[in-house]
Amino acid sequence: MDSSFPTRKPIEQNVGLGVVTGLLPAIRRQPLDMILILGVIGGAFIGVCLAEAVLLLAKAVAEDLLTRVGVPDVLIQLLFDVIAGALVLGVFALSPVFMIWMERKVSGRMQSRLGPMEVGGWHGWLQTIADGVKLFLKEDIIPRDADALLHRLAPVIVVLASFLCFLVVPFGNRLIAQDLNIGLLYILAISSVTVIGIVTAGWGSNNKYALLGGMRSAAQLVSYEIPRGLSVLGVIMIAGTLQMGQIVEKQAFVPFIILQPLGFLLFLISS
Structure with missing residues (x-):
C-alpha cells in the first residue's frame, strides 16, 4: 500500500467529536490550524472594517459629484439602493459557500471521510467547489x-x-x-x-x-x-x-x- 495516500482514521477516534472539534481542532493536536483560523477571522474583521470605510468614502464622493452634475436626488437614492441590493445579493450568494464548507468539515470528521478533510490539500477547501459543480450538473427531474x-x-x-x-x-x-x-x-x-x-x-x-x-x-x-x-x-x-x-x-x-x-x-x- 502506498504510504503517501492518506489513510482513514479509526472510526472510534472520530465518533462523538462534535461541532467544536470539527471546526476548531484542539490546540494540543493542531496548533498551527488554530492560529490560521484565528488569523482568518481577524483578517476578515479588519477587511470588513476597511471595506466599510472605503464604501462610505466612495458614497460621499459619488454623491457630491452627482449633485454637482445636476442629477436629481431621487435618481441618486435609486442608484445607491441598487448598489446596496447588489452588496446584499453578493453576501447572500457567497455565505452558503463557507457555511456548507464548515458543515462538511464537521460531518466529515465525525464520519471519518477523506473528501471534506483532504480535497485540495488545505482542509478540503476544494470540496465546496466540487459540490457546486455537482449541483450544476444535476438534472432537474419532475415526477410524472x-x-x-x-x-x-x-x-x-x-x-x-x-x-x-x-x-x-x-x-x-x-x-x-x-x-x-x-x-x-x-x-x-x-x-x-x-x-x-x-x-x-x-x-x-x-x-x-x-x-x-x-x-x-x-x-x-x-x-x-x-x-x-x-x-x-x-x-x-x-x-x-x-x-x-x-x-x-x-x-x-x-x-x-x-x-x-x-x-x-x-x-x-x-x-
Missing part, C-alpha cells in the same frame, strides 16, 4: 404525477424568503437597503414564509410520504418560531426599538450578547 408549477415554485419561496431578510440587516454605517422601523418584526415574519415553501414542496410532489415529510418539517419550524420570538424580546426591551440600525447602534459600548447570553443561545438553537 407532480404539479410542475408547485414543484419549481417551492424552492424559490424558501430562497426568496431567506434573501428578503437581508434587506433590513445593516452591514455598516448607513449601509443598509431598507432600515424599516419594524425591521426585527419584519425578519421574524419573512423567515416564517419558508414554512409555506416546504409544505408546497410536499404537496406539489403528489406523494403522500413527501407530504408527510413536509408537514413534519413545517411543524418543527413553527415550533421553533415561539422560542425564537421570545428570545428577541430581551433585545427589544434593551434597545427600545424594532429598527435594526438603532439596535446595532445601541451595542456600540456593550454588545447585547453579554447582557443576554441565554437569549443568544436560545435564538441560535431555534434558528
